[in-house]
Amino acid sequence: MxxxxxxxxxxxxxxxxxxxxxxxxxxxxxxxVARSPNQVDLEFMPKGLHDIPAADMRGNLQAAVDRTPAGAxxxxxxxxxxxxxxxxxxxxxTTPLVLPRAHDCISMFLGSKERYRxxxxxxxxxxxxxxxxxxxxxxxxxxxxxxxxxxAGMDRSYQDLxxxxxxxxxxxxxxQLYDMTRHYKQITFIEMGVEPDDRFERQxxxxxxxxxxxxxxxxxxxxxxxxxxNGDWNAKEYLVVPPGHRVxxxxxxxxxxxxxxxxxx
Amino acid sequence: MSNITELYDAILxxxxxxxxxxxxxxxxxxxxxKELVDKYMIPAMDxxxxxxxxxxxxxxxxxxAARAMKGALNLVRPLLLAQKVAPAGRVxxxxxKGDLHDIGKNLVAAMLEGGGFxxxxxxxxxxxxxxxxxxxxxxxNVVCLSALLTTTMPGMKDIIKAIETAxxxxxxKVMVGGAPVTKQYADQIGADGFSDNASGAVTEARRLLGVG
Numbered sequence: 001m002x003x004x005x006x007x008x009x010x011x012x013x014x015x016x017x018x019x020x021x022x023x024x025x026x027x028x029x030x031x032x033v034a035r036s037p038n039q040v041d042l043e044f045m046p047k048g049l050h051d052i053p054a055a056d057m058r059g060n061l062q063a064a065v066d067r068t069p070a071g072a073x074x075x076x077x078x079x080x081x082x083x084x085x086x087x088x089x090x091x092x093x094t095t096p097l098v099l100p101r102a103h104d105c106i107s108m109f110l111g112s113k114e115r116y117r118x119x120x121x122x123x124x125x126x127x128x129x130x131x132x133x134x135x136x137x138x139x140x141x142x143x144x145x146x147x148x149x150x151x152a153g154m155d156r157s158y159q160d161l162x163x164x165x166x167x168x169x170x171x172x173x174x175x176q177l178y179d180m181t182r183h184y185k186q187i188t189f190i191e192m193g194v195e196p197d198d199r200f201e202r203q204x205x206x207x208x209x210x211x212x213x214x215x216x217x218x219x220x221x222x223x224x225x226x227x228x229x230n231g232d233w234n235a236k237e238y239l240v241v242p243p244g245h246r247v248x249x250x251x252x253x254x255x256x257x258x259x260x261x262x263x264x265x
Numbered sequence: 266m267s268n269i270t271e272l273y274d275a276i277l278x279x280x281x282x283x284x285x286x287x288x289x290x291x292x293x294x295x296x297x298x299k300e301l302v303d304k305y306m307i308p309a310m311d312x313x314x315x316x317x318x319x320x321x322x323x324x325x326x327x328x329x330a331a332r333a334m335k336g337a338l339n340l341v342r343p344l345l346l347a348q349k350v351a352p353a354g355r356v357x358x359x360x361x362k363g364d365l366h367d368i369g370k371n372l373v374a375a376m377l378e379g380g381g382f383x384x385x386x387x388x389x390x391x392x393x394x395x396x397x398x399x400x401x402x403x404x405x406n407v408v409c410l411s412a413l414l415t416t417t418m419p420g421m422k423d424i425i426k427a428i429e430t431a432x433x434x435x436x437x438k439v440m441v442g443g444a445p446v447t448k449q450y451a452d453q454i455g456a457d458g459f460s461d462n463a464s465g466a467v468t469e470a471r472r473l474l475g476v477g
Contacts, residue, residue, distance in 0.1 A: 054444075082415055085445050103416045120416060121363050124390050153323030154368075161325065169279055169329045176328055176371065183365035183389050251419060251450060 014038045015231050016072070018095075020064045021079020023047050024105055024132035027194040028225050029079055036229040040077070047136050050083060051147040057086035070094040075240075077228055081105055082255055091246040091261045098233050098240050099247065100224050101255045105132075109190045111221025112237075113255070119218070125185040127213075129204040130220070131195055186213050192220040269296065269305065272337065276309035279329025281336045288337040298344040302381065306341075310334055310379035314464035324372065327463065331375030338378065352383035354474045357399045357437075358409040359387035361420040366413035369443055372463035373409060380467040382407070393420070393427035400433050407470055410456075412443040421446075422454040438473040442466060 015038040021029050023044040033040045043064060049057045061080070068076055076095050080087055081102035090097065102108055106128050107116040120126070149155040154177050161170035189204035201217065208215040224237060233240055241247055245258040269291050275284040291301060313330040316322035322330075358374050360367055367389050378384045385403050387395055400408055408428070412418040421441050428434050440458035441451050451459035458473050460466040 084415060085447075103414070117416070124363055125365050153325050156325070165279065165325065165329055168281070169332070172332060173325050173328060177324065177368060183367065249415070251415075251453070255415075 015074045017041070017075055017077055017229065017231070018068050018073045019043065019077040019079055019229065020045060020061065020068075021077075022049070022083075022105065022132075023136045024130070025079045025108065025225070026136065027131045028109075028192055028222065029229070031194045032222060032225040032229045035226065038229060038231055040229050041073075047132070048138070048144065048147070050086065051149065053148055053151075054085045054088065056146060057083070058089050061087065061090055065090065065097065066093060068095065075231075079228070081107060082249055085249055087247050087256070088249045089246055090241075092241040092243050092258075094243050096240055096242055097247070098228065098238055099256065100228060100238055101236070102224070103255060106190075108224050109192060109220045110218065111223050113253075115221075119188075123186060123188070123216070125183055126188050126216075127184045127186070129187055129189045129200070129207070130192060131200050134200050134203055184213065186216060187211075188216040188218055190218050190220040192222060194222075269301075272301070272305040273309045273312075276306060276330055276333045276337065277312055279326060279333050281329070281333040284333040285336040285340065288340050292340060292344065298341045299348065299350050302338075302341055302345070306334060306337055307379070307381050310376070310467075313379070314376065314467060317464045318462070327372060328375065331372075331379050334379040335375070353381035353476050354407050354470060355383045355385070355403060355405045356407040356409060356470065357385045357387060357396060357403060357405040358411070359391035359396065360389045360411045360413075360443075361417050361424060362390060362392050363420065364412050364414055364417035364443075365389045367411070369413065369463070370409075370411040373411065373442065373460075373466045376463040376467050377409075377470060380471070382467075382470065393424040396424050397427050397431045397433060400428065400437055401431065405437055406474060407440060408437045409440045409442070409466070409470075411441075412446060415445045418443070418445050418450070421456070425455055438470075440466065440469060440473070 017038050017040045019029060019040050020043050024047050026044055033042060045064060049060050065076055073095055075098050078097055078099040080099060081104045083104055100108060102113050107113040109130055110116045110119065144150060158170060158174055161173050187204050187208040189201050205215050239256045239258060241258040244261055246261040248257050248259050250257050269287065272284060272287045275287060292298060313322060313327060317327050356377055358370060360370050374384050374386050385399055385405060387399055396408060410421045410424055412421060425439055438457040441456045442460050448459050458469040460469045
Protein backbone atom coordinates (compact mmCIF):
# COMPACT_ATOMS: atom_id res chain seq x y z
CA MET A 1 0.00 0.00 0.00
CA UNK A 2 1.52 3.37 -0.89
CA UNK A 3 2.49 5.20 2.25
CA UNK A 4 0.31 8.11 3.23
CA UNK A 5 -2.57 7.41 0.90
CA UNK A 6 -4.94 6.52 3.69
CA UNK A 7 -3.79 9.17 6.10
CA UNK A 8 -5.74 12.39 6.09
CA UNK A 9 -3.18 15.13 5.62
CA UNK A 10 -2.81 18.53 4.02
CA UNK A 11 -2.42 16.97 0.58
CA UNK A 12 -5.74 15.25 1.03
CA UNK A 13 -7.63 18.19 2.45
CA UNK A 14 -10.49 18.88 0.13
CA UNK A 15 -11.39 22.41 -0.83
CA UNK A 16 -14.99 23.44 -0.61
CA UNK A 17 -15.81 25.00 -3.94
CA UNK A 18 -18.87 26.39 -5.62
CA UNK A 19 -19.07 26.03 -9.39
CA UNK A 20 -21.33 28.38 -11.32
CA UNK A 21 -21.35 27.08 -14.86
CA UNK A 22 -23.03 27.54 -18.18
CA UNK A 23 -25.27 24.55 -18.87
CA UNK A 24 -23.43 24.04 -22.16
CA UNK A 25 -20.80 22.29 -19.98
CA UNK A 26 -23.32 20.19 -18.06
CA UNK A 27 -22.02 16.72 -18.92
CA UNK A 28 -18.35 17.73 -18.80
CA UNK A 29 -18.65 19.47 -15.44
CA UNK A 30 -20.59 16.61 -13.87
CA UNK A 31 -17.90 14.21 -15.05
CA UNK A 32 -14.95 16.19 -13.70
CA VAL A 33 -16.67 17.08 -10.42
CA ALA A 34 -17.26 13.36 -9.82
CA ARG A 35 -13.50 12.80 -10.11
CA SER A 36 -12.37 15.89 -8.23
CA PRO A 37 -10.62 15.51 -4.88
CA ASN A 38 -12.58 18.59 -3.83
CA GLN A 39 -16.14 19.01 -2.68
CA VAL A 40 -17.80 20.96 -5.44
CA ASP A 41 -21.34 22.29 -5.34
CA LEU A 42 -22.83 22.82 -8.77
CA GLU A 43 -25.10 25.52 -10.08
CA PHE A 44 -25.90 25.60 -13.76
CA MET A 45 -27.06 28.74 -15.53
CA PRO A 46 -29.07 28.84 -18.75
CA LYS A 47 -27.16 28.94 -22.04
CA GLY A 48 -29.60 31.64 -23.13
CA LEU A 49 -27.67 34.18 -21.06
CA HIS A 50 -25.32 34.34 -24.04
CA ASP A 51 -28.08 35.68 -26.24
CA ILE A 52 -28.95 38.67 -24.09
CA PRO A 53 -26.86 41.87 -23.94
CA ALA A 54 -23.46 41.38 -22.25
CA ALA A 55 -24.31 43.69 -19.33
CA ASP A 56 -27.43 41.63 -18.58
CA MET A 57 -25.49 38.38 -18.78
CA ARG A 58 -23.01 39.79 -16.30
CA GLY A 59 -25.88 40.96 -14.07
CA ASN A 60 -27.30 37.44 -13.92
CA LEU A 61 -23.89 35.93 -13.12
CA GLN A 62 -23.19 38.60 -10.51
CA ALA A 63 -26.51 37.75 -8.84
CA ALA A 64 -25.48 34.09 -8.74
CA VAL A 65 -22.10 35.04 -7.24
CA ASP A 66 -23.74 37.36 -4.72
CA ARG A 67 -26.24 34.81 -3.45
CA THR A 68 -23.39 32.44 -2.56
CA PRO A 69 -23.10 32.68 1.23
CA ALA A 70 -19.93 34.42 2.47
CA GLY A 71 -17.44 32.06 4.07
CA ALA A 72 -19.11 28.90 2.78
CA UNK A 73 -16.52 28.21 0.08
CA UNK A 74 -12.80 28.69 -0.50
CA UNK A 75 -13.49 29.81 -4.04
CA UNK A 76 -16.26 30.26 -6.59
CA UNK A 77 -15.37 28.61 -9.89
CA UNK A 78 -16.83 29.97 -13.09
CA UNK A 79 -17.68 27.55 -15.86
CA UNK A 80 -17.44 30.39 -18.34
CA UNK A 81 -14.97 32.01 -20.68
CA UNK A 82 -14.91 35.73 -21.52
CA UNK A 83 -18.07 34.93 -23.54
CA UNK A 84 -18.25 38.07 -25.66
CA UNK A 85 -17.45 40.27 -22.67
CA UNK A 86 -20.31 38.76 -20.68
CA UNK A 87 -17.89 38.32 -17.77
CA UNK A 88 -16.20 41.71 -18.12
CA UNK A 89 -16.81 43.55 -14.85
CA UNK A 90 -17.88 40.53 -12.80
CA UNK A 91 -16.81 41.19 -9.22
CA UNK A 92 -15.55 38.94 -6.43
CA UNK A 93 -17.16 40.05 -3.15
CA THR A 94 -15.83 38.04 -0.19
CA THR A 95 -14.87 34.81 -1.96
CA PRO A 96 -12.27 34.62 -4.76
CA LEU A 97 -13.50 33.84 -8.26
CA VAL A 98 -11.61 31.48 -10.56
CA LEU A 99 -12.12 31.35 -14.31
CA PRO A 100 -10.29 29.93 -17.30
CA ARG A 101 -8.46 32.31 -19.62
CA ALA A 102 -10.50 31.64 -22.74
CA HIS A 103 -12.52 33.58 -25.29
CA ASP A 104 -15.35 31.11 -25.40
CA CYS A 105 -16.32 27.56 -24.57
CA ILE A 106 -14.61 26.05 -27.60
CA SER A 107 -11.21 26.70 -25.99
CA MET A 108 -12.49 24.74 -23.00
CA PHE A 109 -13.59 21.81 -25.15
CA LEU A 110 -10.36 21.74 -27.17
CA GLY A 111 -8.22 21.97 -24.05
CA SER A 112 -6.34 25.20 -24.73
CA LYS A 113 -6.83 28.60 -26.25
CA GLU A 114 -3.82 27.95 -28.47
CA ARG A 115 -5.36 24.84 -30.01
CA TYR A 116 -8.64 26.69 -30.49
CA ARG A 117 -6.92 29.63 -32.12
CA UNK A 118 -5.01 27.40 -34.51
CA UNK A 119 -8.10 25.40 -35.46
CA UNK A 120 -10.31 28.49 -35.71
CA UNK A 121 -8.11 30.35 -38.19
CA UNK A 122 -7.27 27.20 -40.18
CA UNK A 123 -10.96 26.38 -40.57
CA UNK A 124 -13.01 29.52 -41.18
CA UNK A 125 -16.73 28.98 -41.11
CA UNK A 126 -16.85 26.21 -38.54
CA UNK A 127 -19.87 25.64 -36.36
CA UNK A 128 -18.90 23.58 -33.33
CA UNK A 129 -21.11 20.92 -31.79
CA UNK A 130 -20.82 19.11 -28.48
CA UNK A 131 -23.40 17.35 -26.32
CA UNK A 132 -24.31 20.66 -24.71
CA UNK A 133 -24.44 22.52 -28.00
CA UNK A 134 -26.92 19.94 -29.25
CA UNK A 135 -29.20 19.44 -26.27
CA UNK A 136 -29.02 22.89 -24.65
CA UNK A 137 -28.63 25.30 -27.52
CA UNK A 138 -31.72 27.47 -27.44
CA UNK A 139 -32.82 30.29 -25.17
CA UNK A 140 -36.15 29.40 -23.62
CA UNK A 141 -38.96 30.96 -21.65
CA UNK A 142 -38.47 34.40 -20.18
CA UNK A 143 -34.91 34.67 -21.47
CA UNK A 144 -36.10 34.52 -25.05
CA UNK A 145 -37.90 37.83 -24.57
CA UNK A 146 -34.65 39.40 -23.46
CA UNK A 147 -32.42 38.22 -26.29
CA UNK A 148 -30.69 40.74 -28.51
CA UNK A 149 -32.39 39.06 -31.47
CA UNK A 150 -35.79 39.62 -29.95
CA UNK A 151 -35.12 43.19 -28.87
CA ALA A 152 -33.80 44.09 -32.33
CA GLY A 153 -36.86 42.53 -33.96
CA MET A 154 -34.75 39.75 -35.46
CA ASP A 155 -36.62 36.70 -34.22
CA ARG A 156 -40.02 37.13 -35.83
CA SER A 157 -41.58 34.27 -37.71
CA TYR A 158 -41.75 34.35 -41.49
CA GLN A 159 -45.52 34.76 -41.32
CA ASP A 160 -45.17 37.72 -38.95
CA LEU A 161 -42.79 39.33 -41.42
CA UNK A 162 -45.20 38.77 -44.32
CA UNK A 163 -48.08 40.23 -42.31
CA UNK A 164 -46.10 43.27 -41.35
CA UNK A 165 -43.93 44.04 -44.38
CA UNK A 166 -45.45 42.14 -47.29
CA UNK A 167 -44.27 39.02 -49.07
CA UNK A 168 -41.38 40.56 -51.00
CA UNK A 169 -39.80 42.35 -48.05
CA UNK A 170 -40.37 39.32 -45.85
CA UNK A 171 -38.37 37.13 -48.20
CA UNK A 172 -35.54 39.65 -48.26
CA UNK A 173 -35.54 40.02 -44.47
CA UNK A 174 -35.57 36.30 -43.94
CA UNK A 175 -32.47 35.90 -46.08
CA GLN A 176 -30.70 38.81 -44.41
CA LEU A 177 -31.47 38.15 -40.78
CA TYR A 178 -32.46 34.67 -39.96
CA ASP A 179 -29.49 32.59 -40.80
CA MET A 180 -26.56 33.66 -38.68
CA THR A 181 -24.66 30.75 -40.16
CA ARG A 182 -25.04 31.46 -43.85
CA HIS A 183 -21.30 31.83 -44.31
CA TYR A 184 -20.54 28.69 -42.36
CA LYS A 185 -19.25 25.66 -44.27
CA GLN A 186 -18.43 23.01 -41.72
CA ILE A 187 -19.62 21.32 -38.58
CA THR A 188 -16.98 20.10 -36.18
CA PHE A 189 -18.13 17.71 -33.52
CA ILE A 190 -15.90 17.68 -30.45
CA GLU A 191 -15.98 14.36 -28.68
CA MET A 192 -15.28 14.81 -24.98
CA GLY A 193 -15.59 11.23 -23.78
CA VAL A 194 -18.76 11.99 -21.83
CA GLU A 195 -21.17 10.90 -24.56
CA PRO A 196 -23.53 7.98 -23.85
CA ASP A 197 -23.12 6.60 -27.39
CA ASP A 198 -22.75 7.97 -30.91
CA ARG A 199 -26.09 9.82 -31.04
CA PHE A 200 -24.61 13.32 -30.72
CA GLU A 201 -21.97 12.68 -33.35
CA ARG A 202 -24.61 11.18 -35.63
CA GLN A 203 -26.85 14.22 -35.24
CA UNK A 204 -23.93 16.50 -36.06
CA UNK A 205 -23.08 14.47 -39.16
CA UNK A 206 -26.73 14.57 -40.25
CA UNK A 207 -26.93 18.32 -39.79
CA UNK A 208 -23.76 18.81 -41.85
CA UNK A 209 -25.15 16.60 -44.63
CA UNK A 210 -28.49 18.42 -44.56
CA UNK A 211 -26.78 21.77 -45.05
CA UNK A 212 -24.24 20.46 -47.53
CA UNK A 213 -21.38 21.31 -45.19
CA UNK A 214 -18.27 19.30 -44.50
CA UNK A 215 -17.95 17.40 -41.25
CA UNK A 216 -14.98 17.07 -38.98
CA UNK A 217 -14.51 15.38 -35.65
CA UNK A 218 -12.02 16.48 -33.06
CA UNK A 219 -11.16 14.64 -29.89
CA UNK A 220 -11.62 17.12 -27.08
CA UNK A 221 -9.58 17.51 -23.94
CA UNK A 222 -11.05 17.52 -20.43
CA UNK A 223 -7.89 19.06 -18.95
CA UNK A 224 -9.16 22.63 -18.50
CA UNK A 225 -12.35 21.35 -16.87
CA UNK A 226 -10.56 18.93 -14.58
CA UNK A 227 -7.88 21.38 -13.42
CA UNK A 228 -10.57 23.98 -12.71
CA UNK A 229 -12.42 21.74 -10.25
CA ASN A 230 -9.24 20.15 -8.90
CA GLY A 231 -7.88 23.50 -7.77
CA ASP A 232 -4.90 23.36 -10.12
CA TRP A 233 -5.16 27.00 -11.13
CA ASN A 234 -1.89 27.77 -12.90
CA ALA A 235 -1.67 31.42 -13.89
CA LYS A 236 -1.23 30.70 -17.59
CA GLU A 237 -4.61 28.99 -17.89
CA TYR A 238 -6.67 30.47 -15.07
CA LEU A 239 -7.35 33.82 -13.50
CA VAL A 240 -7.94 34.02 -9.76
CA VAL A 241 -9.85 37.17 -8.89
CA PRO A 242 -9.25 38.14 -5.23
CA PRO A 243 -12.11 39.52 -3.11
CA GLY A 244 -12.89 43.13 -3.96
CA HIS A 245 -11.54 42.75 -7.48
CA ARG A 246 -13.29 42.35 -10.80
CA VAL A 247 -12.72 40.64 -14.15
CA UNK A 248 -11.46 42.85 -16.98
CA UNK A 249 -11.01 41.87 -20.64
CA UNK A 250 -7.41 42.54 -21.74
CA UNK A 251 -7.80 42.22 -25.53
CA UNK A 252 -4.50 40.37 -25.69
CA UNK A 253 -3.43 36.73 -25.35
CA UNK A 254 -3.98 36.77 -21.56
CA UNK A 255 -7.69 37.42 -22.33
CA UNK A 256 -8.61 38.47 -18.77
CA UNK A 257 -7.02 40.13 -15.75
CA UNK A 258 -8.34 41.39 -12.44
CA UNK A 259 -8.35 44.89 -11.02
CA UNK A 260 -9.66 46.47 -7.83
CA UNK A 261 -13.41 46.87 -8.21
CA UNK A 262 -13.56 50.37 -6.70
CA UNK A 263 -17.03 51.80 -6.81
CA UNK A 264 -17.88 50.17 -10.11
CA UNK A 265 -18.54 46.69 -8.68
CA MET B 266 -47.87 60.46 -61.81
CA SER B 267 -46.73 59.91 -58.28
CA ASN B 268 -46.05 62.92 -56.21
CA ILE B 269 -42.32 63.22 -55.70
CA THR B 270 -42.69 63.85 -51.97
CA GLU B 271 -44.03 60.32 -51.74
CA LEU B 272 -40.49 59.14 -52.38
CA TYR B 273 -39.63 60.16 -48.83
CA ASP B 274 -42.49 58.06 -47.46
CA ALA B 275 -41.74 55.12 -49.75
CA ILE B 276 -38.19 54.91 -48.39
CA LEU B 277 -39.27 55.52 -44.81
CA UNK B 278 -41.75 52.64 -44.98
CA UNK B 279 -39.47 50.34 -46.97
CA UNK B 280 -41.63 50.27 -50.08
CA UNK B 281 -38.99 49.25 -52.58
CA UNK B 282 -41.26 49.02 -55.60
CA UNK B 283 -42.81 52.41 -55.05
CA UNK B 284 -39.47 54.08 -54.33
CA UNK B 285 -38.08 52.80 -57.63
CA UNK B 286 -41.20 53.78 -59.57
CA UNK B 287 -41.31 57.32 -58.23
CA UNK B 288 -37.61 57.82 -58.84
CA UNK B 289 -37.87 56.49 -62.37
CA UNK B 290 -40.81 58.75 -63.18
CA UNK B 291 -39.16 61.77 -61.60
CA UNK B 292 -35.92 61.28 -63.51
CA UNK B 293 -37.75 60.78 -66.78
CA UNK B 294 -39.65 63.97 -66.01
CA UNK B 295 -36.34 65.84 -65.84
CA UNK B 296 -35.92 65.96 -62.08
CA UNK B 297 -32.38 66.87 -61.03
CA UNK B 298 -30.86 63.65 -59.56
CA LYS B 299 -28.80 65.42 -56.94
CA GLU B 300 -31.83 67.27 -55.67
CA LEU B 301 -33.74 64.00 -55.51
CA VAL B 302 -31.02 62.51 -53.33
CA ASP B 303 -30.45 65.55 -51.12
CA LYS B 304 -34.07 66.59 -50.64
CA TYR B 305 -35.90 63.31 -50.35
CA MET B 306 -33.73 60.24 -50.16
CA ILE B 307 -31.06 61.14 -47.60
CA PRO B 308 -33.56 62.95 -45.34
CA ALA B 309 -35.73 59.82 -45.42
CA MET B 310 -32.79 57.66 -44.33
CA ASP B 311 -31.85 60.20 -41.66
CA UNK B 312 -35.39 59.88 -40.32
CA UNK B 313 -35.06 56.09 -40.41
CA UNK B 314 -31.89 56.44 -38.32
CA UNK B 315 -33.62 58.78 -35.88
CA UNK B 316 -36.52 56.37 -35.42
CA UNK B 317 -34.10 53.46 -34.93
CA UNK B 318 -32.24 55.30 -32.20
CA UNK B 319 -35.53 56.26 -30.58
CA UNK B 320 -36.56 52.57 -30.55
CA UNK B 321 -39.46 53.27 -32.88
CA UNK B 322 -37.79 51.30 -35.68
CA UNK B 323 -36.03 47.97 -35.35
CA UNK B 324 -33.60 46.09 -37.52
CA UNK B 325 -36.20 44.83 -40.05
CA UNK B 326 -37.50 48.37 -40.68
CA UNK B 327 -33.94 49.60 -41.08
CA UNK B 328 -33.16 46.90 -43.61
CA UNK B 329 -36.22 47.35 -45.80
CA ALA B 330 -35.82 51.13 -45.81
CA ALA B 331 -32.20 50.74 -46.86
CA ARG B 332 -33.28 48.34 -49.57
CA ALA B 333 -35.84 50.82 -50.94
CA MET B 334 -33.17 53.50 -50.82
CA LYS B 335 -30.75 51.28 -52.70
CA GLY B 336 -33.31 50.57 -55.41
CA ALA B 337 -33.81 54.29 -55.97
CA LEU B 338 -30.08 54.99 -55.77
CA ASN B 339 -29.33 52.47 -58.49
CA LEU B 340 -31.29 54.64 -60.91
CA VAL B 341 -29.78 57.90 -59.72
CA ARG B 342 -26.14 56.86 -59.36
CA PRO B 343 -25.19 56.74 -63.07
CA LEU B 344 -26.59 60.24 -63.51
CA LEU B 345 -24.70 61.53 -60.49
CA LEU B 346 -21.53 60.02 -61.89
CA ALA B 347 -22.15 61.71 -65.23
CA GLN B 348 -22.58 65.02 -63.39
CA LYS B 349 -19.40 64.28 -61.45
CA VAL B 350 -21.21 64.66 -58.13
CA ALA B 351 -18.88 63.37 -55.42
CA PRO B 352 -20.24 61.01 -52.74
CA ALA B 353 -20.20 62.09 -49.07
CA GLY B 354 -17.25 59.75 -48.68
CA ARG B 355 -15.79 56.57 -50.08
CA VAL B 356 -16.01 53.72 -47.58
CA UNK B 357 -14.21 50.38 -47.61
CA UNK B 358 -16.00 47.95 -45.28
CA UNK B 359 -15.64 44.31 -44.25
CA UNK B 360 -15.50 41.85 -41.37
CA UNK B 361 -12.01 41.08 -40.12
CA LYS B 362 -10.03 37.91 -40.72
CA GLY B 363 -11.71 34.79 -39.35
CA ASP B 364 -15.06 36.49 -38.74
CA LEU B 365 -17.96 35.38 -40.94
CA HIS B 366 -20.76 37.23 -39.19
CA ASP B 367 -21.99 40.01 -41.41
CA ILE B 368 -25.47 41.07 -40.35
CA GLY B 369 -24.08 44.05 -38.46
CA LYS B 370 -21.62 44.94 -41.21
CA ASN B 371 -24.40 44.79 -43.83
CA LEU B 372 -26.58 47.09 -41.73
CA VAL B 373 -23.80 49.62 -41.39
CA ALA B 374 -23.03 49.45 -45.13
CA ALA B 375 -26.71 49.92 -45.98
CA MET B 376 -27.10 52.89 -43.66
CA LEU B 377 -23.91 54.55 -44.93
CA GLU B 378 -25.00 54.05 -48.49
CA GLY B 379 -28.36 55.54 -47.56
CA GLY B 380 -26.47 58.46 -46.05
CA GLY B 381 -24.85 59.28 -49.37
CA PHE B 382 -21.59 57.37 -49.01
CA UNK B 383 -20.09 55.18 -51.71
CA UNK B 384 -19.58 51.67 -50.37
CA UNK B 385 -16.86 49.22 -51.33
CA UNK B 386 -17.97 46.08 -49.52
CA UNK B 387 -15.20 43.50 -49.21
CA UNK B 388 -17.50 40.96 -47.55
CA UNK B 389 -16.44 38.64 -44.75
CA UNK B 390 -13.13 37.19 -43.49
CA UNK B 391 -11.09 40.02 -45.00
CA UNK B 392 -7.31 40.04 -44.52
CA UNK B 393 -5.32 43.16 -43.64
CA UNK B 394 -3.70 43.04 -47.10
CA UNK B 395 -7.09 43.13 -48.80
CA UNK B 396 -8.20 46.11 -46.73
CA UNK B 397 -5.01 47.97 -47.56
CA UNK B 398 -5.23 47.16 -51.29
CA UNK B 399 -8.86 48.30 -51.51
CA UNK B 400 -8.16 51.55 -49.63
CA UNK B 401 -5.34 52.37 -52.05
CA UNK B 402 -7.01 51.25 -55.25
CA UNK B 403 -10.36 52.89 -54.57
CA UNK B 404 -9.01 56.02 -52.93
CA UNK B 405 -11.18 55.43 -49.87
CA ASN B 406 -11.30 58.02 -47.12
CA VAL B 407 -13.09 55.82 -44.57
CA VAL B 408 -12.51 52.18 -43.65
CA CYS B 409 -14.98 50.29 -41.44
CA LEU B 410 -13.83 47.15 -39.61
CA SER B 411 -16.38 44.80 -38.11
CA ALA B 412 -16.01 41.86 -35.69
CA LEU B 413 -18.54 39.84 -33.74
CA LEU B 414 -16.13 37.70 -31.73
CA THR B 415 -13.54 38.57 -29.11
CA THR B 416 -11.40 35.98 -30.90
CA THR B 417 -11.28 37.97 -34.12
CA MET B 418 -11.49 41.49 -32.70
CA PRO B 419 -7.69 41.76 -32.06
CA GLY B 420 -7.30 41.55 -35.86
CA MET B 421 -8.50 45.17 -36.00
CA LYS B 422 -5.26 46.34 -34.43
CA ASP B 423 -3.23 44.44 -37.03
CA ILE B 424 -5.23 46.00 -39.86
CA ILE B 425 -4.60 49.51 -38.53
CA LYS B 426 -0.88 48.66 -38.32
CA ALA B 427 -0.91 47.35 -41.89
CA ILE B 428 -2.58 50.55 -43.10
CA GLU B 429 0.13 52.55 -41.32
CA THR B 430 2.92 50.42 -42.76
CA ALA B 431 1.47 50.85 -46.24
CA UNK B 432 1.60 54.63 -45.77
CA UNK B 433 -2.17 55.01 -46.12
CA UNK B 434 -3.08 55.94 -42.55
CA UNK B 435 -3.40 59.66 -43.28
CA UNK B 436 -5.69 58.94 -46.21
CA UNK B 437 -8.41 57.15 -44.23
CA LYS B 438 -10.44 57.49 -41.09
CA VAL B 439 -10.69 54.10 -39.40
CA MET B 440 -14.03 53.18 -37.85
CA VAL B 441 -14.58 50.00 -35.80
CA GLY B 442 -17.68 48.26 -34.55
CA GLY B 443 -19.33 44.97 -33.64
CA ALA B 444 -20.74 43.32 -30.53
CA PRO B 445 -17.54 43.10 -28.41
CA VAL B 446 -16.04 46.40 -29.60
CA THR B 447 -16.11 49.33 -27.18
CA LYS B 448 -15.15 52.99 -27.42
CA GLN B 449 -12.31 52.22 -25.04
CA TYR B 450 -10.99 49.49 -27.35
CA ALA B 451 -11.34 51.79 -30.36
CA ASP B 452 -9.20 54.40 -28.59
CA GLN B 453 -6.71 51.80 -27.41
CA ILE B 454 -5.95 50.56 -30.94
CA GLY B 455 -5.88 54.05 -32.43
CA ALA B 456 -9.11 53.93 -34.43
CA ASP B 457 -10.67 57.29 -35.29
CA GLY B 458 -14.30 56.38 -34.88
CA PHE B 459 -16.63 53.93 -33.17
CA SER B 460 -20.33 53.27 -33.12
CA ASP B 461 -22.38 50.63 -31.36
CA ASN B 462 -25.18 50.81 -33.91
CA ALA B 463 -25.68 51.21 -37.65
CA SER B 464 -27.39 54.56 -37.51
CA GLY B 465 -24.72 56.01 -35.26
CA ALA B 466 -22.09 54.87 -37.77
CA VAL B 467 -23.48 57.36 -40.31
CA THR B 468 -23.30 60.22 -37.82
CA GLU B 469 -19.78 59.15 -36.88
CA ALA B 470 -18.58 58.94 -40.50
CA ARG B 471 -20.00 62.39 -41.23
CA ARG B 472 -18.34 63.79 -38.15
CA LEU B 473 -14.98 62.30 -39.06
CA LEU B 474 -15.11 63.69 -42.58
CA GLY B 475 -16.67 66.97 -41.55
CA VAL B 476 -19.61 66.54 -43.91
CA GLY B 477 -23.38 66.74 -43.52
